[in-house]
Amino acid sequence: MTEVLTIALDVMGGDHGADVVLPAALRFLKRRNDFNLLLVGDRQVIETGLASLGASGNPHLEIQHASQTVEMDELPSHALRFKKDSSMRIAIDMVKAGKAQACVSAGNTGALMATARFVLKTLPGIDRPAICTSLPTITGHTWVLDLGANIDSSPKHLFQFGLMGSVLASAVDGNANPRVGLLNIGEEEIKGSETIREAASLLSASQMNYVGFVEGDDIYSGKADVVACDGFIGNIALKSSEGVAKMIAHFIKREFTRNILTRMVALLAMPVLKAFRKQIDPRRYNGASLLGLRGSVIKSHGGADVLAFSHAIEVAAVVVEQNVPELISSQMQSAMVERKVV
């Protein structure tokens, strides 16, 4: 007998809560009715929401009541101490208890990371969990981690990020030998800090397909399948990229709406612009994995819409099917046997 895999959803988290999470859940189930979803949050809000969506009796949905909500600007330490009955906490508890195989939350990142780490604990050999997401490249996509969970990462941590990213890329993309790069700056001679150089030698000596240093622009060139970096660096790279993309979108829009003529051109160019936008639609990249924990936790963007949140649930589904935590654990064990230092 195979138990149906279950994903817990933090219904109250994010900027839009149930208004986005419930329709996203239904959207997901249309594509993947081999999964069950456990809706965690205020029972009445959820029941009312499902009724209005005509989904009250859906056999793939179950409700788990939680009386509290973690606020988007709440301090992680506060959430950890005073929100033990929050939808976020209960969703993670469900993973811990084995009632769900993963959970997805659009709630505040710091609180989610702190709670997940406290409840689930890290895998053997992993010092710090990392946040990992895929970003579009000219040729496909790249997995980048850490995106902000850790600052001042040591060489050992950077090695672990490389390993975890490599496992995720293998599992999700079916890429047997993902190329792992280490984010660095291009200046010769300095070539990054001592930390980066030590991390490079740990990665070189491992079984991983380490391809050396990559620079910021290589994230989007497809030079590596996995880009490992400290969380401060990764966060700045991600946010800068978002900033540039937003600015470009702003300029394109401004030029195309400048006058009646450009507006007419815009109408004609619409299908082309739409096809282009689809390529870099951040909603298609929504769903960051918190890697290195004894359980799967997926972070959705706080402002995610229905399409974006349903994509995050799909990420969770793949991570669950592939049993990513188990894979990371066994890879980490081999790495530790291989090299005592790590």
Next chain:
Amino acid sequence: MTEVLTIALDVMGGDHGADVVLPAALRFLKRRNDFNLLLVGDRQVIETGLASLGASGNPHLEIQHASQTVEMDELPSHALRFKKDSSMRIAIDMVKAGKAQACVSAGNTGALMATARFVLKTLPGIDRPAICTSLPTITGHTWVLDLGANIDSSPKHLFQFGLMGSVLASAVDGNANPRVGLLNIGEEEIKGSETIREAASLLSASQMNYVGFVEGDDIYSGKADVVACDGFIGNIALKSSEGVAKMIAHFIKREFTRNILTRMVALLAMPVLKAFRKQIDPRRYNGASLLGLRGSVIKSHGGADVLAFSHAIEVAAVVVEQNVPELISSQMQSAMVERKVV
């Protein structure tokens, strides 16, 4: 009697050497014939080049022979020791000797920084020179530094970067009170390292118009006129941004060349796309200042074309007219009087 201001150009530096630098020099002089240019490099190459451009007798041009060239992949230490008669070195020597008020080079960044620092020395109170350039924003532009000259910057260094950027923004943009932001990540509670927090308190306590932490995407939102950060971080932010912009350009081109129909739309949309591209044309942002030295040195992108290199000369012209090193020096003196610690 006012001496005519002179800018020395490293004619042999960059990917294209004289082929780009000489026409760029003429282009610059068409707009600014109140300047003289000192062309540093192989005399024969320069004379032949000028002759072919019909500019042999131009009274605003002077030639300074240099027998060597610093290679683009040469180690800074090697250039420093063995290339004392290189066009790069002699151009900087001209600034030191007062024969030029600034120099511009498209040569290798590491060698340029090392040589400039060795020959010119840093200003009193400045520990490390920084690389600063302006980047486009939705509302105008932002000055970002450091972009890769320093890694592991201390709070004091970050403070100095803020001060130098603030002086440059004032001098170039005529902005009397530029808003200075400190690049950080958004996670609450961790909110960056101890270093960042200490830098923030130094900046807060200063006369500068410090506006607090900014995130990666704020670089392009126009939230600050100056963004101070460690060189590793700044380099990654800059390169990631370039990578995204390149990827977006690639996707736009691909969609518009997909078939005969999209190609026709592209023809119609061309003027609009051109106007948009002009907004973020990296050539219009070419010319990074090496700040904190006792003299003005401008770094052009190695692959710069004529338009781009002439823009870098224009940056040098403004920096010279405003006497930026002098301004930095006096601001730094006031800051040191103000707070003994800095």
